[in-house]
Amino acid sequence: MAHIDPKASRAADRSRILQIDAEIQELEKRLRLLRIERDGPQKRLEAYKYPVLTLPNEIVSEIFVHTLPLYPACPPLIGPASPIPLTHIGRKWREIAITTPQLWRAICVSACGQGIRRKQTEVVRTWLDRSKSCPLSIQIEKQKGNHPVLQEIDLHRERWEQVVTETTGSALRSFFKGSMPMLRNLSVTMQDDTGVRPAVSPVDLPRLRRVSLTWFRYPVDWLPCAQLTSLTLNAMHSPNYIPILRHAIHLVNLTFIGCDLFTRSEAQSQLDIPLTQLTSLVIVASNVVRVLNLISIPTLHTLWLSGGDLGDFPMGTLCPLISRCGNGKLRKVLVVGHLSRGVSKKAFRSAFPTISEISFNSRFRFDARQEGDEEDSGDSDEEDSDSHSSG
Template identity: 35%
Template sequence: MPKSLKLDRALLVKNNAQILEFEAQISELQMQISALEAAILVLQAEKQPVQQRLDSYKYPVLTLPNEIIGEIFLHFLPPYPEPPPLFGEDSPTILTHICRQWREIALTTPALWRSIDLKDVSVEATTSLACSWLERSGCLPLSIHAADYMTLFSVFPVFIPHRARWEHLNLRIQDPEHLLILDGPSPLLQTLHVFLRDEGLSNPISLPDFPLLHTVVLDDYGTPSLILPWSQLTRLSLSCMYPADCISILRQTMTLVTCNLEIWIEPIPHNQLVDIPLLHLETLVFELSSDVCVDFMQLLVTPSLRRLELHEDYLGWDDKGSDPTAALKSFISKSGCMLDDLRVTTASITEDAYRTAFPSIQSIQLF
């Protein structure tokens, strides 16, 4: 036999042996695959009931009606009319980032977006967010807070078309001319806070078209610039006021229930030394100022007064030993009121002395 044929035959035998070896390996692998596939089938059979149980489980909050979830969302916010921030973890916008269902509920709950706090983060971002919140708030009344002068100037114009929805306004105004944004009917407005950075208008503007207005907070610059429907107010706060200006307003606020006053010292004109009857007043607070008007309180007649808070200087105390309780006794006797709560700051005598002088007052606190 030729040598070449012998070589070819040897090679063929070798290849056949390798083929048989490979086939044996493939058979072994196939057996392992079959075993694994059988194991997978067993695991899949075990998985199925577990998956069914998981699929049937829902977080309790997700089983609630959308209206209930929306109500829960409202408790995430400060009580209306206090505003949440436009940005950050305490903003209702974070509720739109949790899941699709919560986002849909938040965006369709107008009460989440009705109280808007304008922050000067950037005018563009604030304006864009304010527009979004206005749209999301639907037709609900609005509470608007602008504590930054520049933000008010730049952003507030987007609120003008919604003035029919204004319910609570808290504004810090730099240019007195910006007070003109208030000029016009606001049929739902209930509370108005205005603080002016500079002196007010030489000619005050009259704002009679606030039929529901009951609460006003003004500073010394804002007060002379506005003529408001004083007679319908039940809550009034005036800061840094001279007695004559304050007296003029109080004579028009016959329905006041709560009043906070900060009075500068200045002689009261003789023609204004006439009693001011505030027959419905229940709470009177004299805020501390750099000076005080000792005689001012004696003009007030408050038969319904239940709570009085004041700095002792308002009672005419001095370092010569005068008795501050005497002026308070005179005030109470003249008004015929029955105080339940008395709070005195910077008291010169002891709490026991006050309790001895006023045994019928249930709560007396000195600070």
């Protein structure tokens, strides 16, 4: 084995260290030059203001609000269509989103089975806190009990402006109770036929104006009928809704969908319920003749009808009824669905020359109608593409 001279080895190590130190000095010099070179672009970038970040917070807040469905429609609690992703973009936008109450004022929850968990209750509590003093739009799907999330919502009852719920009688009573001073719009779909009455009276609902009732099988004497301006009755029996009509003297919009509409003898004994301010009437999947014979509507402007309800001779069915409808003020008739086979739409228009617009539509949009909107999709038939105008 060759002998290594310790003296020579130490000399080699010292030489290598000097070489490494020289390389380090060169690299450090290069790093200094690179840092100096980087300072220029870095300062220019820091001085640049992205246009979106120069917007006032109020403008950003308004943009955020427009990313959601138009109030009172409710966005989902979580997911990309929720306002929550707006809090994940950056610190500034998170602060703006959290402090914009309008983003958190419309809340939709599912109150059955596994639909409500502890996390969802916490999310709802957060939304309610962030909504500050804003009026609230509440949508509850399939309400079956008094779950903690409903208790959270109930704490803010004084701010309810719109409530849409599918519920049982007992759940409605436990949830819908006490004074609701801001409630304007109410839509309730019953899931059973129990006669449980909500723990409210008309004085608890001083601002209620728009009501939609589905599948109510008992009297609705807790409604402030005299102040209602819009009423939708869906799958209801006449003994339950006739008292409402008799007291709803300020109705402007009225909708019947699949309602039980009297026997002939009942109709004869209860003619001419006065609805003297009604301007829009919708009758879908119900008996058109009996409805129009029941009510007095001297100011009616717009009449929606289901073509399938008019029978085989729609002109003959409607002629005597329209003649007493609106006292000449009826200006628009919209026929939804399809007329009986063989009925000419051109002849239908000709039969009513005093009506300036008669339209035909294959669909009826219940949701849009609730918001006071009309949709005339029309038929592909060229004859039906234009409305009829009287000379």
